[in-house]
Amino acid sequence: MRIDVVSIFPDYLAPLELSLVGKAVQSGLLELTVHDLRAWATDRHRTVDDTPFGGGAGMVMRPDVWGTALADVLTPEATLVVPTPSGETFTQRVAESLALEPQLVFACGRYEGIDARVAEHHRAAGGTVRELSIGDYVLNGGEVASLVMIEAVARLLPGVIGNPESLVEESHGEAGLLEYPVYTKPPTWEGLDVPEVLLSGHHAKIARWRRDRALERTLERRPDMVEALDPSVLDKADRAL
Numbered sequence: 001m002r003i004d005v006v007s008i009f010p011d012y013l014a015p016l017e018l019s020l021v022g023k024a025v026q027s028g029l030l031e032l033t034v035h036d037l038r039a040w041a042t043d044r045h046r047t048v049d050d051t052p053f054g055g056g057a058g059m060v061m062r063p064d065v066w067g068t069a070l071a072d073v074l075t076p077e078a079t080l081v082v083p084t085p086s087g088e089t090f091t092q093r094v095a096e097s098l099a100l101e102p103q104l105v106f107a108c109g110r111y112e113g114i115d116a117r118v119a120e121h122h123r124a125a126g127g128t129v130r131e132l133s134i135g136d137y138v139l140n141g142g143e144v145a146s147l148v149m150i151e152a153v154a155r156l157l158p159g160v161i162g163n164p165e166s167l168v169e170e171s172h173g174e175a176g177l178l179e180y181p182v183y184t185k186p187p188t189w190e191g192l193d194v195p196e197v198l199l200s201g202h203h204a205k206i207a208r209w210r211r212d213r214a215l216e217r218t219l220e221r222r223p224d225m226v227e228a229l230d231p232s233v234l235d236k237a238d239r240a241l
């Protein structure tokens with residue numbers, strides 16, 4: 001996969017050089033380029049914004065600067081991702097769908113956002129545009145939102161996570177549940193013991209215990225997820241809970 005990020009603060013994306021995403025880039029599993037939007041500004045102050053038509057506070061990012069930047073960066077098969085608090089909510093399902101794309105281009109807004117014609121123009125030209133929100137709150141810019149989405153997508157790419165088994169039982173995975181609590185050594189810490197069943201070596205009992213705790217936790221913290229479950233995925237023991 002190829003990912004391009006366009007921002008007026010390219011340094012904000014430096015964490016992408018670290019950890020698993022950084023390694024994926026180094027090993028060639030992921031091609032990643034961060035671009036400075038100001039490289040496409042044409043005046044001597046490298047202006048990328050202007051006052052909003054209709055009045056009001058703040059500045060809006062200019063469509064002409066974004067237009068030339070995206071014309072250079074987007075390939076015909078690219079998906080343009082526009083982070084915005086007014087977008088569709090970014091979820092694990094969205095991450096899974098983005099992970100199948102050959103190229104993602106993240107357009108990081110600042111100020112009051114990007115002139116609405118940029119997304120409109122790319123849609124009208126037949127391009128795929130995903131306007132996505134990482135949650136119901138407002139950040140100062142699209143860089144942090146892009147970091148969140150890129151990390152969630154990159155870890156789904158084949159080879160990025162050393163043991164792909166770790167993806168199977170995760171929260172928000174195929175089971176539609178939150179993950180069960182996890183423990184490691186030492187078996188007793190601060191007077192708290194690891195649940196005995198996890199030390200038993202009895203695989204079926206451990207699997208049942210984990211399933212029960214996942215269901216309990218999801219019921220308690222995210223009843224909306226339990227309501228959304230297809231009843232046919234629940235077994236008899238699940239229903240007893």
Ligand code: SAM
Pocket residue numbers: 082083084085086107108109110111112113114132133134135136137138139140141142143145
């Ligand atoms: N005026 C906009 C509004 O009320 O919808 C908010 C603009 S915000 C200050 C500036 C930029 O931050 C946005 O263009 C977007 O790129 C990014 N941003 C802020 N909150 C976000 C969120 N929840 N999800 C994704 N991007 C966000």
